Amino acid sequence: FFRLFNCVSYQTAFYLWLALKAGLMVVLVLVWKRYFLVETWSPIFCLFFLLAYDSALFWDLKSGNMLLVEQGVLWAAFLALMKEKPALFAALIVSISFFKITTLAFLVLLPLSRFDRKWWYFGGALAAFAAVLGIDYLAHPDLFRAFLERVQGVSERAASYNYGLL
Numbered sequence: 001f002f003r004l005f006n007c008v009s010y011q012t013a014f015y016l017w018l019a020l021k022a023g024l025m026v027v028l029v030l031v032w033k034r035y036f037l038v039e040t041w042s043p044i045f046c047l048f049f050l051l052a053y054d055s056a057l058f059w060d061l062k063s064g065n066m067l068l069v070e071q072g073v074l075w076a077a078f079l080a081l082m083k084e085k086p087a088l089f090a091a092l093i094v095s096i097s098f099f100k101i102t103t104l105a106f107l108v109l110l111p112l113s114r115f116d117r118k119w120w121y122f123g124g125a126l127a128a129f130a131a132v133l134g135i136d137y138l139a140h141p142d143l144f145r146a147f148l149e150r151v152q153g154v155s156e157r158a159a160s161y162n163y164g165l166l
Contacts, residue, residue, distance in 0.1 A: 021068045027072065031076075070096055070103065077089045077092035077093050081113065086115050093125065
């Protein structure tokens with residue numbers, strides 16, 4: 001995904017990334033307004049969206065983190081689950097978990113759902129995730145071991161407001 005940005009100059013990549021994130025921000029607000037906050041929507045929500053949680057959105061845009069990409073895929077997954085498309089939900093959750101592994105925890109929504117083959121979707125999603133990790137291990141065993149060592153020591157708390165960890 002990020003290799004696409006290597007094909008252009010730094011300044012062009014910066015503006016492409018910023019445009020992508022701004023577009024995702026608009027799409028997120030529209031999706032929330034249309035599907036999730038239908039009865040409770042108000043214009044003040046946009047202000048809340050920009051300033052909430054220590055202005056996390058502002059710091060995300062400033063740091064270049066992929067929070068908005070993660071949120072865009074997560075809310076697309078929730079919409080898929082709401083529209084009773086569990087396979088799409090599982091695929092979206094697994095795909096974004098390769099960027100931030102903690103999002104894999106949302107797969108637990110599948111067994112809690114009312115779908116007929118919910119355990120099949122849940123097991124299939126975990127198997128797909130494990131298969132990609134297995135391929136990664138076979139392709140680069142040293143990097144995979146280094147990944148496992150790093151995962152064991154990851155702390156989600158930013159001690160001095162390291163906004164890159166949002």
